[in-house]
Amino acid sequence: MKILLSLLCTSFCLIGNLPSAAAAEGVQCGNLIYGGTQTSRCFSDEFLSAVQRETTIKTDRRFKSVKLASEELFDFPFVVMTGESDFHLTAVERKHLKRYLENGGFLLASAGCSSKKFDKAFRRELRRVFPEMDMVALPKSSPIFRTVYEIDELLLKSPVEEPELQALDLGGKTVVIYSSHGLNNTANAPGCCCCGGNEIKNSLEMNVNILAYALLY
Numbered sequence: 001m002k003i004l005l006s007l008l009c010t011s012f013c014l015i016g017n018l019p020s021a022a023a024a025e026g027v028q029c030g031n032l033i034y035g036g037t038q039t040s041r042c043f044s045d046e047f048l049s050a051v052q053r054e055t056t057i058k059t060d061r062r063f064k065s066v067k068l069a070s071e072e073l074f075d076f077p078f079v080v081m082t083g084e085s086d087f088h089l090t091a092v093e094r095k096h097l098k099r100y101l102e103n104g105g106f107l108l109a110s111a112g113c114s115s116k117k118f119d120k121a122f123r124r125e126l127r128r129v130f131p132e133m134d135m136v137a138l139p140k141s142s143p144i145f146r147t148v149y150e151i152d153e154l155l156l157k158s159p160v161e162e163p164e165l166q167a168l169d170l171g172g173k174t175v176v177i178y179s180s181h182g183l184n185n186t187a188n189a190p191g192c193c194c195c196g197g198n199e200i201k202n203s204l205e206m207n208v209n210i211l212a213y214a215l216l217y
Helices: 005-012 020-025 046-054 071-075 091-102 116-129 203-216
Strands: 029-034 064-067 078-083 106-111 166-170 173-179
Touching: 046 203, 064 071, 071 091, 078 116, 078 203, 091 106, 091 116, 091 166, 106 116, 106 203, 116 173, 173 203
Parallel strands: 029 064, 029 078, 078 106, 106 173
Antiparallel strands: 166 173
């Protein structure tokens, strides 16, 4: 499904107060540095190229590292966050994440290698940012499953269960998508592997859809 250029220009130029110069060069996606020094090392950015191939969205095809505690965070309409260990956000990082998500930013988070330590930490820290809210299972009726690719089901590397994505909504829009299995698409991340985790196999297509949703809705 091709996406209309006029809608895209209107959408991604407004989200996150993205500067017009950056929009002209292409949507830039941030790779979060969080918990002081932790960062996403094995999250493939191949979906950024796929978005540009399959839609009229112009993207910067590589992530740019950005500190969650930095004001630079607010220059990015879309950021990713992954890891394989426990972490604790600082007070400034929590404040920034709340402000970022309440003002048009979008977070795609994923437990690398299906890490239970990261899963527990992410849920705990997001609850500290939004203590009155909980993530819920993303319903199959969500437009996220059909913005670019029609995705009927998520496919696990080892199909022992039916995976689901968790979502946090603010003001009627999903602003966080989280996978405890992993949307890292390590098959397209040189030097990375699933490390025994049960990664979602069609993560590239899902990540394309998530980015398109973040920019369009």
